Amino acid sequence: MTASPLDLGQLRGRRVALWGWGREGRAAWRALRGRGIDPLALFCNETEAAEAFALDPGLRIEPAATAERLSAYDVVVKSPGISPYKPEAQAAIAAGTRFVGGTALWFGEHAGADGVVADAVCVTGTKGKSTTTALLAHLLRASGARTALAGNIGMPLLELLDEAAQYWAIELSSYQTGDVADSGARPRVAVALNIFPEHLDWHGSHERYVADKLRLLTDARPRIAVLNAADPRLSVLRLPDSEVRWFNREDGWHLREDALHRGADFVLDTAALPLPGRHNRGNLCAVLTAIEALGLDAAALAPAAATFQPLPHRLQVLGRRDGIAWVNDSISTTPHATLAALDVYRDQRVVVLVGGHDRGVDWKGFADAMRERAPAAIVTMGANGPRIHALLAPIAAEGAFALSAAADLEQAVANARATLQGGGVVLLSPGAPSFGAYRDYTERGRDFARLAGFDPEAISAIPGLGIA
Numbered sequence: 001m002t003a004s005p006l007d008l009g010q011l012r013g014r015r016v017a018l019w020g021w022g023r024e025g026r027a028a029w030r031a032l033r034g035r036g037i038d039p040l041a042l043f044c045n046e047t048e049a050a051e052a053f054a055l056d057p058g059l060r061i062e063p064a065a066t067a068e069r070l071s072a073y074d075v076v077v078k079s080p081g082i083s084p085y086k087p088e089a090q091a092a093i094a095a096g097t098r099f100v101g102g103t104a105l106w107f108g109e110h111a112g113a114d115g116v117v118a119d120a121v122c123v124t125g126t127k128g129k130s131t132t133t134a135l136l137a138h139l140l141r142a143s144g145a146r147t148a149l150a151g152n153i154g155m156p157l158l159e160l161l162d163e164a165a166q167y168w169a170i171e172l173s174s175y176q177t178g179d180v181a182d183s184g185a186r187p188r189v190a191v192a193l194n195i196f197p198e199h200l201d202w203h204g205s206h207e208r209y210v211a212d213k214l215r216l217l218t219d220a221r222p223r224i225a226v227l228n229a230a231d232p233r234l235s236v237l238r239l240p241d242s243e244v245r246w247f248n249r250e251d252g253w254h255l256r257e258d259a260l261h262r263g264a265d266f267v268l269d270t271a272a273l274p275l276p277g278r279h280n281r282g283n284l285c286a287v288l289t290a291i292e293a294l295g296l297d298a299a300a301l302a303p304a305a306a307t308f309q310p311l312p313h314r315l316q317v318l319g320r321r322d323g324i325a326w327v328n329d330s331i332s333t334t335p336h337a338t339l340a341a342l343d344v345y346r347d348q349r350v351v352v353l354v355g356g357h358d359r360g361v362d363w364k365g366f367a368d369a370m371r372e373r374a375p376a377a378i379v380t381m382g383a384n385g386p387r388i389h390a391l392l393a394p395i396a397a398e399g400a401f402a403l404s405a406a407a408d409l410e411q412a413v414a415n416a417r418a419t420l421q422g423g424g425v426v427l428l429s430p431g432a433p434s435f436g437a438y439r440d441y442t443e444r445g446r447d448f449a450r451l452a453g454f455d456p457e458a459i460s461a462i463p464g465l466g467i468a
Contacts, residue, residue, distance in 0.1 A: 020079025067091035107183035125193025181219035323423035330445030349424035356432030358384035
């Protein structure tokens, strides 16, 4: 059951704290201040504390988010990366503290009298959600509609709290899907692309990850749910409170090889579209289904995909150096994403760099796939590198591919460069988060560009963020 709606106005007169001072935390602080609400405290680290105090000397800095300290507040507005399943958070919840995210507050502010946010299209999925959301915004703008592109893609919704748009294309991570449900509001359209194991450290288990991801559908109860008929979990989902529209099914939007069809009707050839990988071209089907759900002519807008600008760090071709093509897929945080990236370059000589933060995700399926469709070489790195290396070593010994280990990304790039002296593709598709070595996948991708000999500043901007 969803929690009762909680908009910003309902926080007045309550003991409110912030937990986290990243971009989401700062957006929440500005939104609260803008509504005349004075948060009492901020739970953050020492570096963040200095910046926060300079902006708001009235904030009490709480250095340790203990159960006792969290329980001193009625409401804690937390940043998405902070798990509500932490023991200290669970203890505070049991004591009566309510935890809410900025996404929930935005939805609570924008719900109509019927509880529906009529201009919101939410997109989630383990992989492909950023490109799908950006492509949705691109095609909606091609229709002439003033459209916002925001959410997990890089602009917190609360940064645009008082802005107006005809449509909101909103990317949601598994950290945020529950926020929509907890807001008490219903999105007009919710799109679910796929579900694979990810973020097990935040959610605590694969089962909880799946349940949290699905809350956008099961608990938020969108008016229209756009689902991938090819995903085994989504294909059996029953949503009695939502109208369900399917993509990747022959009676709807689907691909036949590279040909895009709406039912039996051919619409266009997707081979030349700036959507790297068949999975991204397949997600065009999700976008067009969502556009139809809004009542627009999707077939008429489909050709506008030809002018879409691909997003950075997602199968991003940086360029060539000494006969080597360098491809930055730093956004890849699951083995499934790495397999999809390798499929794009299956006919070329590839060295793939894998590994990063260890969340306990099982790499056995990836290792098994290497028996049949291995690249020329694999370089393992990062905290889970040794575990991946151990899985791959017996297969590499059979001569399927070359295998080496690296202490860090710099050494991994050096190994790849040495392997490809005759030319080929170096593909950074780690299949794991960057935490520990880097702040996030963006910083990792920028460092990869630097090591490959390209300008990090020139490869990082996300086109189309905000309202246009």
